Amino acid sequence: MNNDWIKEKAILIVDDEAELLTMLKSIFERAGYTNVMTAVSGEEALKLIAVKMPDMVISDVMMPGMDGFALLQEIRAVSKIPVLMLTAKGEAEDRFAGFEMGADDYLVKPFLPKELLLRVEAIMKRVYPEENRLLRLEYVIVDLDRAVVLRDNETIPLTAREYAILNKLAENAGRIVTVGVLCQTACGEIWQGYETTLMTHIRHLREKIEENPSAPVSLLTVKGLGYKLMVKR
Amino acid sequence: MKTIKNFFRKYLWSSILILLLFLIINFVGGIGFFTAIRMHTIDSDKEVDEIARGIERNENGQIVIEEHAKNLLSDKNSWAMILDDTGNVIWDYDMPGNLPREYTVSDVAGFSRWYLEDYPVLVQTLPFGLLVVGYQPDDVLGISMVKLYYVTDSGFLKTAAIGAVLLILMNIVLVILLFWRNTGKIEKEIVPIIHGIEEISKGNSVELPEEGELAHINQELNHAGQYILQKDKTRAEWINGISHDVRTPLSMIMGYAGEIEEDDCVSAQTREQAGIIRGQAEKIKRLITDLNLVSKLEYSMQPLRKEKIDLPELGRQVITDFLNNGLDAKYEIDYDISAISKDILYVEGDRYLLWRMLENLIQNSISHNPDGCHIILSIQETTEQYILTVSDDGTGVSRKKLEQLNQGVIPDGDYMENGEASHGYGLKLVRQIVEAHQGRILFQENVPQGFCVEICLTWKRE
Numbered sequence: 001m002n003n004d005w006i007k008e009k010a011i012l013i014v015d016d017e018a019e020l021l022t023m024l025k026s027i028f029e030r031a032g033y034t035n036v037m038t039a040v041s042g043e044e045a046l047k048l049i050a051v052k053m054p055d056m057v058i059s060d061v062m063m064p065g066m067d068g069f070a071l072l073q074e075i076r077a078v079s080k081i082p083v084l085m086l087t088a089k090g091e092a093e094d095r096f097a098g099f100e101m102g103a104d105d106y107l108v109k110p111f112l113p114k115e116l117l118l119r120v121e122a123i124m125k126r127v128y129p130e131e132n133r134l135l136r137l138e139y140v141i142v143d144l145d146r147a148v149v150l151r152d153n154e155t156i157p158l159t160a161r162e163y164a165i166l167n168k169l170a171e172n173a174g175r176i177v178t179v180g181v182l183c184q185t186a187c188g189e190i191w192q193g194y195e196t197t198l199m200t201h202i203r204h205l206r207e208k209i210e211e212n213p214s215a216p217v218s219l220l221t222v223k224g225l226g227y228k229l230m231v232k233r
Numbered sequence: 234m235k236t237i238k239n240f241f242r243k244y245l246w247s248s249i250l251i252l253l254l255f256l257i258i259n260f261v262g263g264i265g266f267f268t269a270i271r272m273h274t275i276d277s278d279k280e281v282d283e284i285a286r287g288i289e290r291n292e293n294g295q296i297v298i299e300e301h302a303k304n305l306l307s308d309k310n311s312w313a314m315i316l317d318d319t320g321n322v323i324w325d326y327d328m329p330g331n332l333p334r335e336y337t338v339s340d341v342a343g344f345s346r347w348y349l350e351d352y353p354v355l356v357q358t359l360p361f362g363l364l365v366v367g368y369q370p371d372d373v374l375g376i377s378m379v380k381l382y383y384v385t386d387s388g389f390l391k392t393a394a395i396g397a398v399l400l401i402l403m404n405i406v407l408v409i410l411l412f413w414r415n416t417g418k419i420e421k422e423i424v425p426i427i428h429g430i431e432e433i434s435k436g437n438s439v440e441l442p443e444e445g446e447l448a449h450i451n452q453e454l455n456h457a458g459q460y461i462l463q464k465d466k467t468r469a470e471w472i473n474g475i476s477h478d479v480r481t482p483l484s485m486i487m488g489y490a491g492e493i494e495e496d497d498c499v500s501a502q503t504r505e506q507a508g509i510i511r512g513q514a515e516k517i518k519r520l521i522t523d524l525n526l527v528s529k530l531e532y533s534m535q536p537l538r539k540e541k542i543d544l545p546e547l548g549r550q551v552i553t554d555f556l557n558n559g560l561d562a563k564y565e566i567d568y569d570i571s572a573i574s575k576d577i578l579y580v581e582g583d584r585y586l587l588w589r590m591l592e593n594l595i596q597n598s599i600s601h602n603p604d605g606c607h608i609i610l611s612i613q614e615t616t617e618q619y620i621l622t623v624s625d626d627g628t629g630v631s632r633k634k635l636e637q638l639n640q641g642v643i644p645d646g647d648y649m650e651n652g653e654a655s656h657g658y659g660l661k662l663v664r665q666i667v668e669a670h671q672g673r674i675l676f677q678e679n680v681p682q683g684f685c686v687e688i689c690l691t692w693k694r695e
Contacts, residue, residue, distance in 0.1 A: 019485060088480040178549040193575070
C-alpha cells in the first residue's frame with residue numbers, strides 16, 4: 001500500500017528536551033513527513049493547537065509545568081485527534097493512566113526511530129483511513145472502502161467479520177497478527193473459544209483472495225502464532 | 234546499655250525478695266506448727282505429777298483421790314489405776330472393764346514406754362505402788378492422745394499432718410506463682426523485642442510499643458527497622474531515578490544511531506558501526522529496565538495489577554513481537570501449545586510482568602547464543618497448572634551456575650564476562666515475577682544440550 005497520504009498529515013511533537021525534539025523532527029522528516037511541528041512545553045503545544053489542530057500529537061509525559069497527561073486532557077476536551085504518549089518511566093501505571101485518559105498508544109523511552117514511525121503509521125492508518133483504499137494482493141485487489149474483492153471481472157463481497165479480519169491484517173501488512181488479536185477483532189473482548197470459527201473465516205477469505213486456497217501466498221499461516229498478510233507495493 | 238543493666242538488676246532484686254518472702258512465710262508457718270504441737274502436747278511429768286499428788290493412802294490403808302485429780306482425769310475421759318509391787322491392781326478410777334487386773338513386769342515395761350491395749354498410758358511411782366494414767370485412744374481433738382516421744386493429742390496430729398502437707402503444697406504453689414510472675418514479666422518485655430529482631434532480619438519494618446521497662450530498646454528497634462526500610466527505598470528510588478534519567482540520552486543515541494544505520498548516503502562501514510552503537514544502546518536499555526524492575530519487586534514497590542491472562546495468547550504475542558521486530562535469521566523460535574486442551578482457562582496475573590518474563594527468557598537464549606540457536610516455547614497443562622518451558626539448543630550454562638540460578642542468586646562473576654553472556658538481572662527478574670505470581674521456577678540443562686527454564690503457574694477456570 002502506498003502511505004504517502006500519511007506523510008502529509010500534520011504532526012505536533014511535544015517534549016521539554018530541545019535536543020530530543022530536534023532528533024524526532026529529523027526522524028519524521030527523513031521518513032518523508034512534510035508537516036512536523038514541535039513544542040517544548042504543554043503550554044506552547046496548546047497555543048499551537050489553538051491556531052490549527054494537528055492531525056496527531058506525540059507528547060512526552062514528564063514535563064515541567066503542564067505534563068503530558070494534563071495536555072492530553074486539554075486536547076481531549078476539544079478533539080479526538082490521536083495522541084501517542086512517550087514515557088520515560090516504562091511503568092505500568094503510566095500506561096494505565098494514559099489509556100484511561102484516552103491516549104491512543106504509548107512508547108517507552110528509549111525507542112528506535114523505526115518503532116516510533118511504525119506506531120505513528122499504524123495509528124494514522126486506523127484513524128484516517130485512506131479514501132479508495134485498495135489492497136493489492138498477489139491475485140486480487142481488495143477495495144476496503146466497499147468491502148469487496150475485485151477478482152478478474154468479478155466483485156466478491158466480504159462479510160463483516162471477514163472484512164474486520166482482513167482490515168486488521170492489512171493494518172499490519174507483512175507482520176504476524178496473533179490468533180488472539182484476530183479473534184478479538186472479529187468478536188470483541190471475550191474471544192476465547194473462537195479459534196475454530198476464526199479458521200473458518202480465514203478459509204473463506206482464502207477462497208476469495210487466493211488462487212489456490214490450500215497453498216496460500218497472500219494470507220499466510222504462521223504455525224502456532226497467527227497469520228500474516230503479504231501485500232504488493 | 235543502662236536500661237538493660239537496670240532491667241536485669243531489678244529482676245535480680247525481685248528474685249531475692251521472692252526468696253526472702255518465701256523463707257519468712259515458711260519460718261512463720263514452722264513456728265506456728267511447733268507452737269500448735271506444743272499446745273496440744275501434755276507435759277507428761279507435770280500432768281501425772283498433779284494427778285499423783287491428788288491420790289493418797291489414808292491411815293486405814295484406803296486409797297482416795299481428790300476432786301482436783303478427778304477433774305483432771307475426767308477432762309480427757311482418762312482413767313487411772315495403781316499396781317502393787319506384784320503387779321496386781323490395788324486401786325482404779327474409771328478403768329475400762331476389758332483390761333486385765335494383773336500385770337507382769339514385762340507388761341509394765343511395755344506399756345510404760347508404749348501403749349496398754351491401744352490406750353496411751355503414763356506412769357508414775359507412788360510410795361504405795363505404780364500409778365498408771367490411761368488416755369482415750371480415739372482420734373478426738375483435745376481428748377484422745379497419742380504417744381510419741383511426746384505424748385500428744387492424736388486428733389491434732391492428724392490435723393497437723395494435713396497442715397504440713399498443705400504447707401509444703403503452699404510452698405510449691407507460692408514459689409511457682411512468684412517465679413511465674415517474675416518470668417512472665419521478663420517474657421512480656423523480651424518476647425516482642427526478639428520478634429522485632431526476627432522481623433528486622435527479614436528486612437521488614439517493626440512497630441513495637443514504645444512503653445514498659447525496655448521502651449528504649451523497642452524505640453531503637455523501630456528506628457532500625459525504619460532505617461533499613463528507608464535505605465531500601467532510597468536505593469530503589471535511586472535506581473529508578475537513574476533508569477529514568479538515562480532514558481532520554483539513550484533515546485538520542487538509539488535515535489541517531491538508527492538514523493545513520495539506515496542512511497544510504499553514508500559508507501557501509503559507518504552504517505555498520507552505527508548499528509553496533511544502536512545494538513549496545515538497546516542492551517543498556519534492557520539492563521536498566523530489568524534492574525529497575527528487580528529493585529522494585531524486591532522492595533515491593535511494584536504493585537501487581539492482576540487481570541485474567543490468556544497465557545497461550547500471551548506466548549503468541551511475545552514470540553510474534555520478536556518475529557515482527559526482525560529477529561536475526563540465525564535464531565529460530567517455535568511455539569508448541571499442541572498439548573493444551575480447548576478449555577477456556579486463564580492465569581490471574583500482571584500482563585506487563587508476565588510479558589517481561591517471557592520476553593526475558595527468550596532474550597536470554599538469544600543473548601547467550603550469538604551464533605544462533607533454536608528456541609522452543611511450549612505450554613503444557615496439568616490438572617492445576619500451566620507448565621511453561623523455554624528451552625534452547627545453545628551452549629547452555631555450567632552446573633554451578635544452574636545451582637546459583639535455582640537458589641535465586643546472581644551467578645558469580647557473571648558481569649566479568651562480556652556483556653553478551655550475562656544472565657544477571659534478566660533471570661533474577663524472571664524468578665521474581667514467577668514468585669510474585671505464586672509460581673515455581675526451575676532452571677535446568679536441556680537435552681542433549683542447551684538451557685531450559687520451566688515455570689509452573691496455576692490456572693483458573695472461567
